[in-house]
Amino acid sequence: MEHPPSPFAPARFPALPPVKGVRLSSCEAGVRYAGRLDLMLAEFASDTVVGGVMTKSVTAGAPVEWNRAAISDGKARALVVNAGNANVFTGKRGRDAVEKTADAVADALSCDKNDVFVCSTGTIGEYLLEDRITAKIGGLTSTLSDSAWEDAAKAIMTTDTYPKGAVRTAEIDGVTVTLVGISKGSGMIAPDMATMLAYVMTDAVLSAEVTQNLIASGADKSFNAITVDSDTSTSDTLLLFATGQAGHAPVNGIDEERIQDFKHALDDLLVDLAHQVVKDGEGAQKFIEIQVLGAESDDAARRIGLSIGNSPLVKTAIAGEDANWGRIVMAVGKAGERADRDKLAIAIGGIQITENGEPIPGYDEDPVAAHMRGRDITMTVDVGIGNGQATVWTCDLTHGYIDINADYRT
């Protein structure tokens, strides 16, 4: 299961500050992996509210079912996450495993089990041995700390090659609030949602409804705009926990002017975490930003961007450092959205290649080829229909993806 680290792996995990009302701990539970952290617990202050978005898969796992019910009252007191086994397609035993885990956490923290969020990531279709988790809850509660972000980010990893975290601050009524997020990928990454778990904790004082609206809106331009392999997980979960400890007056409406700085900080944090997921996409050697302009709507632009970002022929061309823009034409053509072939304008690395449905006279491939040899690839595609636009991020499709996925279970 050891794979080479992503070339985008940062030199070190970012320094993440405490968030008032959040304490964390992690341990080795041996759910599947041996000799590494694979279980994390977060405890939240009373009055913490939560919002979130989860996979739309019709074969979602037992933990997703549990969390969909738990989120309905907007209250949260704890989050427990294991890596190695996704507890998906495990029937009643799987549902029981979730409930027993929530019970153990609720007992240890003296809270309602319906305020405990339970996530699992890893292999599908194997029974989760929840005893390995429940046996560790007592120990985890005794080691809770307000600074254990890096271990938490490590404990939720599967084929990720580096732990992912980010921090932003924002001002609400002159009070500085903190947002800290952690996430994991790194295959089965496609909207809606990416295969991933991502948790953002903040001390801002928000209503549950505002929390839900903020995270749903932020997801669309971040985790729902990335793709690694077009596959959608049964476990995708993005949660925003707001502990309400920052001391400003509560925010009750998403349109209030006083929440805009926070909203920007959250959106920016989510894009940062989503980019980290793509940059650690299985086998990724290049990070690709696809900007689509001129579509019928923003949604149409995003679908065209994802058609390009999911195309194996585009992704292998980029892996081969080949400026094969004809495959971009192909991917626009198959997106199922309106595009004017005879106005299509494509640029790579800022260099215009086509206009009005043809290569630009005298197009010189050399500077584009030089751009293709870099780590960060950008392309802009104007489909010539309207004003819709979107940006989508993906990575290249390499031998590393095959190596990782042809031997994932063995």
Next chain:
Amino acid sequence: MEHPPSPFAPARFPALPPVKGVRLSSCEAGVRYAGRLDLMLAEFASDTVVGGVMTKSVTAGAPVEWNRAAISDGKARALVVNAGNANVFTGKRGRDAVEKTADAVADALSCDKNDVFVCSTGTIGEYLLEDRITAKIGGLTSTLSDSAWEDAAKAIMTTDTYPKGAVRTAEIDGVTVTLVGISKGSGMIAPDMATMLAYVMTDAVLSAEVTQNLIASGADKSFNAITVDSDTSTSDTLLLFATGQAGHAPVNGIDEERIQDFKHALDDLLVDLAHQVVKDGEGAQKFIEIQVLGAESDDAARRIGLSIGNSPLVKTAIAGEDANWGRIVMAVGKAGERADRDKLAIAIGGIQITENGEPIPGYDEDPVAAHMRGRDITMTVDVGIGNGQATVWTCDLTHGYIDINADYRT
């Protein structure tokens, strides 16, 4: 551009008989490739009718536009195909290249240029040097033969590793009619249509309307039920030419009892040609048949099958000979169609793995693992909703796919 031959390549090209009213010739035109056949011409008897289906891509190439117009009156006298350059995204020059090619053929065969079908396959976005083609038309018309199928099948290849042909016969009113088809893949293979060119010639006496209905109906269960990489070409074209030379009374209705044997033969021939395309899919080492049962409709079943067949995670697992059926659960979940997770039943190689949303108690992976080590992989997925069913074919996703596509143009 040399890649290892597919392990499914037949020992030899099948023996294909003449079809009354069809003559063929091929040559090296040097459109892009040197030292190989890359141009074919077929001449059809007067009164030949044609039906066909073409790519739905909104960035379809100039030849597809030409053929869409040419097919409207149902008449055909010739087909000319070049490999190496797809003449796509080439603007007015591309349209002119098609017309000049059709003109040259029409002059040489003394027919209407609107009865000349023109197809191109290869790289997108480069101008086609039609002079290389038109200069060869005279020579091609002087070497027309009724048995030159293998050369024709070779001349239309791009990254294909073997030429593809098939034959069937059928009875209409006691008269034996012949159907011969050739096709090429072998990347950018996804419905609607597969990236491919396929031509079927028959001496049956059919109306143009019957010909169109037969080919559209046959495509749905053959070329529209295969996928290699989920990418859809700008050039996909499937045409059925009926020369009317067999001597039976004309068939004017697709529901006539006397055409049913022909219909079955055509459907079977199309499935054969489609399978050959998948078996020569770029990098293919395994041929995968996915049967979906219990869906809301046959169309829903096909979409679920394609979701499985297009999943990079399913395809890499099969490449790794890993019976990772959890990824099939995932692919069902993301298909966007109704499925009952708690009734989902999956079998691989005829061995039942899950029932009622859980692994079967005592499931033994050994015989499934043995099946995974074979060349031909079968799976059956019952989604537990209704009576819709479909069969879809694909291949595995291997290092070979990346090798071929990361250096296609170089």
